[in-house]
Amino acid sequence: MSDAVRKIIHIDMDAFYASVEQRDDPSLRGRPVVVAWRGARSVVCAASYEARKFGVRSAMPAVRAERLCPDAVFVPPDFVRYKAVSRQVREIFLRHTDLVEPLSLDEAYLDATAPKIESPSATATAQAIRAQIREETRLTASAGVAPNKFIAKIASDWNKPDGLFVVKPAQVEAFLTPLPVGKIPGVGKVMQGKLQALGIATVGDLRAHPLEELQARFGSFGAALYRRARGIDERPVQPDQPVQQISAEDTFERDLPLGEFDDAIRRLAEKTWLSTRKTERVGRTVVLKLKTAQFRILTRSHTPETPPASLQEFTEIALALRERVDLPPSTRYRLVGVGLGNFRERDEVVEQAGVFGE
Template sequence: MRKILHIDMDAFYASVEQRDDPTLRGKPVVVAWRGSRSVVCAASYEARKFGVRSAMPAVRAERLCPDAIFVPPDFTRYKAVSRQVREIFLRHTDLVEPLSLDEAYLDVTAPKIASPSATATAEAIRAQIREETALTASAGVAPNKFLAKIASDWNKPDGLFVIKPSQVEAFLEPLAVSRIPGVGKVMEKKLADLGIDTVGQLRGFAREELEARFGSFGGRLHARARGIDEREVEPNQPVQSISAEDTFERDLLLEELTPAILRIAEKAWAATRKTERVGHTVVLKLKTAQFRILTRSFTPDAPPTSLQEFTAIALALRDRVDLPASTRYRLVGVGLSGFREADESAGQHGLFAFEAPPDQA
C-alpha cells in the first residue's frame, strides 16, 4: 500500500509577491501583464473572491475586480522559491514528481526521515515550508496520486486532508464527477445525460458500457470511480509537452475558430510559464465533426517568448489546414512541445521576427 502526498503551494506566484511586498498583503493581487492579450498567471485569495482565476484573460479579471493590483510576473524569483521547496521535499524522500513550480507528488511509503505516519510527514513538510519560505502549502495524503490530488484541494488554503484506505469508498460516493481529472464541462454534460452526477452513480456503470461510450477514457472513469490509480510517483520526469484543448458546444467552421484558438492559446501559454523548461515547437490540434484528428506543428528558429508570438504561430498553423471549407470542427487544441532545459536554449535569445510557417507536416 503506497503512501502518497500531493503538496500544492497556495496561490504561489501571488503569495510570493505579497510576501516580498508587505503593501500587497490582504489586497486583491493579480499576477499578469495588463493588456487585451494578457492572461492571469495567478490570483491571490483576495482576488479569487471576485471570481478571478488563473488562465483567465486579464481584461476579464479587471472587469471582475476593478480594484485588483496587477503585478507583472517574475518567473526567475518564483523558480528560486520553487527550488527551495523542492529541497525540502528531497529531505523526506527521493521519490518526488514535480508537476509544475508549485506542486508535486511525493511517495513517502519509506521516508528518509523516520516518521510515525504519512500524515506526520506532510505536517513536517508544511511546517518547514512555512518556516523557511514564509509561504503556505496545502497537502493531501492518500493511497494513490488521484486521491492525493483531490485531497490537497479539500482544505485550501494552508490545509491538510487525509484519505485513509478504509475511507476511500465513502469519500468518493458523494463526490461530483467533475472532480475526476479529465472530466470537463463537455464530459460532465455527457455524463449528466446518462443520469451520472456523482462518483457513486458512475460506479453503477460497467467498464464495458463506459468504454463503448467514451473509449479508453471510459476505462479510466471506471477505475477512478473505485479509487484505483496504479501510477507510480516518477521522479526526474522532464516536461515534454504542455497543451490545452476545448470541445465546442456546436461544430464550427475553420474560419470561426479564431476566438477559440486565442482563448486556448492563452490557457496553454499560462501553463507553460509554470515549468523551468523551454518549449520550442508550437502544435495545433483539430478534430472534425467526423472525429478525424489533424495536427499541424512548427518549430521556429528561436522558441516563442511571448503569448503574442505563440498565438500568431497557432493561427498561422490553422491556415495550413487544407480540408474543404465546409468542414466543421468539434475540438481545437494548442500546445508547446520539444521542451529542453533553459540553459540548452540560452543561445536562442531575443524576439524573433515572426513569419508564417512554411507548409510542413
C-alpha cells in the first residue's frame, strides 16, 4: 500500500495520568495536579491542564514545578491503575482496526484505511473512538487524522485537549510550511540551533535546502529532514512491536569530563525509568551511552542477575558503568544517555527468576 492512500489516526489521551487521578478523586477536579514523587531529583510524570497554565510540563524537575505552581497538588504515580485504563482504551481501538501501534500507555497510531466497522471516513472513525473513550472511561482523547504517522502525530496536538484535527493529502504542504522545525521528531534544542545558524526556522525554510546539502551537513539525519519537510513518511503502522530499548539522552552546553555529570545521569535515569513504567514488559540490561568531544560514541552495559527493581538500583548501575570507560581522564564528553534494554515479558522474567532461584 502506498503512503499516499493511507489513513492514519494518532490518538493521544489528554494529560492521561493526571486525568485518571482527577477522575478517581473528585477533590482534585479543577485543581492543578502534578503526578510526581517529591524530591530534589524527581521529575514530573504528568501535569493537569490547570497546572500547565503555570508552565508545568512532564519531564520537568519536580522542584521547578513546585516553584512555578506553589498550590499544585502532588500525587505519586500509580502505574498499575494507568495500565488498566490503557488496556481499556486499547480494546476500543481494536474494535475499529487490528492495525494498532501503541507508543506508550497514553498514545497510539491506528491505520484506519480499511476499518473493521464500516465508516464513511477516517475522520468519522476517529470521532467514534473518541466518543467511546469518553463514554467508557470518562476521560478525553485528542486525535490527528492524516496520510501518514508523522503528520498525524503533529495534528493530534493541534486542538488539545479533547480535540480533533484533520490534514488531508492536498493540505500537507500548506500545513507543514509555517511549522517550527522543532515539530520534526529528532530536532531538539541543539539541532534547532544548528538549523537556525543556517537560517532555517520553519519547515518551509528547511524545504528550500537541497538533499545533498542536508546530507553533507547532517548525514542520514539530513535525508530524514529532507523527507519530513515534504511530508514524506512511509512507515507503516506496526502492531505488536515489542519494545527493545527505552532511553533518554542529553547534549551538554559545554564538553565535560567524566566525573562532572553525575546529576545528568541521575536525571536521565529517572526519565528513562518513568518511561519504562509505561510498558508491560521488563527491561534487564542497563546501558550508558557517551559521545566524546570528537564525536566518538561508546556504550557500556550491564545485565544483573535480576532486572533492576527500583529507580535507585537502576541509577546506581548506570553510575557504576562509568568505571568501565577506559579513555584518558582528560577526555571531554558532549553527550550522555541512559537506557534500559533487553526487554522480556513479565511472566518470562518471573519464570527465569524462579529457575535460577532454586
